Amino acid sequence: MVSVDTISWYLLVSTVMIIFGTVRLLLVRDLLARLIALDVTGIGVLLALVALAARSESSDPVLQALVITGLVIAVAFTGLGAVLIRRIEGLREDGGGGDRS
């Protein structure tokens, strides 16, 4: 059992992560920075869920399971995003890439 104050504190931390991750995502141009901002936002959301899970006697298994699911999804989209960034920058290094679509 984690104290209520601790949970509120982590909820606050998660809120900051979510919001500033989003703001950064929308403002920055560098693709990798955007991807990382997205991941920060994702971790923020998951942190909130875990903090909620910690309210129960023994940490709530369902919410924990949801967080694990969320983590895997985060890896999935980061992976796809990273590969896309690599390809796009590969094109740019080639000098604008070909004209084929």
Added chain:
Amino acid sequence: MSTVLDLGLGVAVLIVTGLSLLARSRLVMSMSFLVLGVLVAIVWLRLSSLDVALAEAAIGTGLLSALLVWLAVRSPLPPGAGRMETSHRLRWLRPAVGLVAGTVLTVVTAAVWVRADHRLPAWGEPAQAQLPDTGVEHPITGVLLAFRAYDTLLESGILMLTAAAVLALSRRGGLSAGSTHQLSIHQASAALPPVPATLSWAARMLTPALVLLGLWLLFAGSTDSGGAFQSGAVLAAALILLHCAQVDLRVFQARWLRPLLVGGVVVFVLAGLVGPLLGLPWLSWEPEWAFAAVLVVEVLLTAGITAGLYALFLALENPEGVR
């Protein structure tokens, strides 16, 4: 005592978050993110969520950050890195608006959070009552593979299809034996830096330990913390290490990558189909053989996750023609 620790941890998380968001260099950004992963894993532990901490350590910090760091290392200085998208006239406007909006939103949201009267989940009791029917003892594994098996199935589908997607962005659509064979073959023009002999040696030594750890996580999952996802991440890390140590895995890639990738989902769906054949709902398993079903599904799922994560890593290297 605990309050001070939590306070410090929270502040540290915030600082590292700031660093990973605002740094100008890609390397700093991704390294900060790696540190963030470690810190957050500790937070999970503080919040008594061992499983999540394990998953974070293995998947989040281990693989996800590794992907990002790898990306940062391979193309460290793209055009315009770290710069804001600024309009020509008012450079400061966007960041300022973002900052103000972010702060206001944070205050409002946090105020609501604090005010709200939380209600404890209604699934606590039924979860404990029905856990024996699932054939596993660890509640989180029970949730993942019995109570909410459908979510897990769709999620493994997501991972499989992400792997399919990144393979599709590789040579020959990446979806034939010949193409997986060629994955991640570095071109002369973008060759990797030579691998120090010590690393190669260390990788070979570490791999068996990692495999052992992965398998332990897998089989411990039914009774204790751990499970398919954590285990899969560790095993994938082992494969990646081997690859980095320039161990030739091409035969494995060509023959086994795709079947492993697919196997978990296929077996999961087929196991879910047993229920309907017996007149039960989808994804239901009789208590007598539930454990067997869960075990089979979990093992294959682990293999699938391993293959999927490894494929993500392999596809990071651009095929020739697209550097």
Added chain:
Amino acid sequence: MVVNDVIPLAVVLLSVTVAAIIFPLPQRLNRLRSAVNLAGAVVKLALVVLLVPPVVTEGARPEFAVPFLPTGTGDPISLVLRVDPLALFFAGLSAVLWLLTTVYAIGYLRGTAYQSRFFGFFSLCVAATVGISFSGNLITFLVFYELLTLVTYPLVAHWGDEKSLKAARLYMRYALGGGVAVLVGVVWLTMEAGPADFAEGGAADVAEFASHSPTAAVIIFALLVGGLGVKSALVPLHSWLPAAMVAPAPVSALLHAVAVVKAGVFGIVRVVDDVYGIEVAWDLGVLTPLLVVASVTVIYGSYQALRQTEIKRRLAFSTVSQVSYVVLGVTMFSMAGTAGGVAHLVHQGIMKITLFFCAGLFAESMGAHKISDLRGAGQRMPWTSAAFTVGAFGMIGLPPTAGFISKWQLGLGALESPHPWVLVVLVVSSLLNAAYFLPVVYTLWFGDQHDAAFTSGHEPRLLLVPALCTAGFTLIVGLGASLPFSPLEISRLIAEGVFS
């Protein structure tokens, strides 16, 4: 009775089926396409004729309904096809003229490309027109009205050059704008007074609604008539009509005589007589402004026609003017006027289609597009010129043509009505009609032989026969106006229903 109930649906579906058969036919199967077309037209005419005895003499009202839109209260709004005398009247006109126009079009388009597309949309156009005539409530009317807009677009754009496309785009803009106004009006009225089934003498729900919120009723009336006024080319919403003359001649003929313009006018008649009811409309005070607009349109159209030098454009402005006679008759609030207006719906169709057929013939055979090109055409194309003369006399309103009958009836109506000044409008307009048609007739017969280069002047039979037929009808209808089942007699029957 049961059989009769199916006929309205059968008539609509028949044309759709014909279109569905024709669309995929390859270009080279000319005979098959013509056969299907003609068979469809003949069967349709037969079906409409079958309806005449039960509806006119026995007073039956065959009806077919299918649920269409949910309302939330349980009873969905239906698509209703119902045959009353007015519906039959209009359907009869379109059935007869479709047959003739089909024959004409087969001859006119011989040897040109994209015939399957043309005849397919041609059939759909007729399906929409029949649907409009059989519509049993405003929503059904709206559905077919918009359908008509859509299927005439490819017909107007048929030649596929910049000019046609531009005209078609203009047409589409006007028609859709009008359609949106009608839609808004229908939505509003439906919400206030239910789905507004057409009823002789007006719908009871609408009358009740008009009595307790007259302002809303007036606004809705303005929306409906304003929207319909676009297709019926009321001034100042008329300018698409002359532009649309770039279409092939049979299309222009159909557009002016039965389909588009007439659909608009028919809608106005429906709204005034069968939705609001003439008494309610009179009490609301909406008839007089409409009468004024119609009068202005009659005069302005004639004046513009006088200024045109191209045959087709002159005919187009003539349509603007002539079609408004119908509105004039319906809004002057007298039984004879209504009868005259409704009769003119048919009379104008027959006469105007004659003129368009002839104009097409002149253009095809002599390359004549301007009135001055027609000099001496009377000698080279005597039959065509004769038919044209009959049509022109009808337009002026000379006896014994159909035009005389409607003008006479309208004049009687004006004297009976609270607005005797309409008689002046009729007289002035007739003088203007004479002023722009008589010179053409004179040029035809007595003009000097034009350039010797135009010697061909032969009159293709497929084009000539329809023109002669309609010219014949113009005379027969005029001479036999007092016989049973003549347009005038049926119009009187309808007018009695309106004022009952």
Added chain:
Amino acid sequence: MTFTQFSLGALALLPLLAAALTMLLPHPVRRALGVLVALLVAGFTAPVLGSVTSGELTELVLGGFDAPLGIHLRGDGLAAVFLGVTSLVGVVVTGYAAVLPKSTGAHLSATSWVTSHPGFWPLWLGCWSGLNAVYLSGDLFNLYVSLELVGLTAVALVAVGGQSAWEPALRYLFIAVLGSLMFLAGVGLLAAVTGTLDLHQTRSQLDELEDPTLPLLALTLITVGLAMKVALLPMHRWLVPAHSAAPSAVSPILSGVVIKAALVVLLRCWLWALPAVPGMQWLAWLLGGLGVAAVLVGSVLALRQDRLKPLVAYSTVAQIGYWFVAFPLLLHGEHDGAPLGSGAYNGLVALAAGHAIAKAGLFTAAGFLKDRCGTDKMSALRGAGAHHPVLILAMGMCAVGLLGLPISLGFTGKWQLATAAVGAEQWWVLLVVAAGTLLSAAYLLRGIAPLLLQAEVPENAPAAGPVRGRERLGEIAVLIFGVATIGTGLLGAWLGDLLEVGAWW
């Protein structure tokens, strides 16, 4: 367990299984398997539609674990309508892609870029699985997972379009994932105050709640997140490059059904998960205002395009606006005994369903022309209609649906939206509908009319080459969409009956 219940599970899991299997097969076999699975999925949709037509709500408790612990699948009216529409679009697009493999993207062969992409098949089948899962799901977290499945596969489907599609795909990825994360945050909030994830239980728990602030915040997060995924103005900018750079067989899926998935989730949250919370109407009005802006701005931007696919994509932006215009009306009461909220809801669903079919048709046609002529510049496509009369006819029919002219679901939807607006005395809705109709007529004419030019088509125009039999089949696919656009217009009353089943009121 009844067959209908079996179908509920099969609708989501069969395509997923097939997606996995296709990854092991060579390309031609994938196409055959894809078509087979598409037909099977349509077959499983039939019993669900049937039972909903007879007024029955089918519910499947997965694994036999009741909510809140387990997940329920519910085949209600909303699910049935979108299942039906998705099956139609899915079967036709699958057939199109099987017949014309070059419409599935471009991949790097051993030596060069080749049109056709084998990766289309697993990704599309996975996407379909996610779509069906979204429609049927009765659980908030499961909605998140399903939505992610749809989102990730959709991004990947854009990316298989080749080099020029990678940047749009990445942009799409950022927005799609950010949207889902916001949705997840909202779901977390709701779970915190209700202690359950089941939609129905969430509603009953919130009914007892006195303080509306937290549900309202949750709803705001959910709405913003989903509005991003639906591409409501001003969050629409990702849509145009993504939908126009996607391969020909993918754009119809994205514009037709993928954005509908987010819309369905939005409706589930607004109408099922949350009771009428005070303060909700402000959010609804905000959405309504954005909807109006989307209709107008989207149409005007569509008018300014000179390429066909972006034009069609902007038309989607405009059409999305209509759905949100209905939101302020959803919360209204009754008028003369007719519930206005349900009228607006019916209208919204009819508009969205009609848009799915019509837009799928139009995008397939645009992609077809692009594949055939090598470009979708409208100036280069002049006169293409002369060689593809069937295609142009079908495009016209689809345009009728987008314009909202009778007979089409678009008309049914606009009608219901307009009547609900008159009942609620919200006259501005009529103005928006009128303006939107006229503007859409303008841009659709701009897109289609040049194809009709036949007077001055040069002999060597790209469209003038001989048309192969396969391409004729592709045109038939568009024609099916066109006929379906018109044909479904007669189903308005039936649609209303369907939506009664399992509705929130």
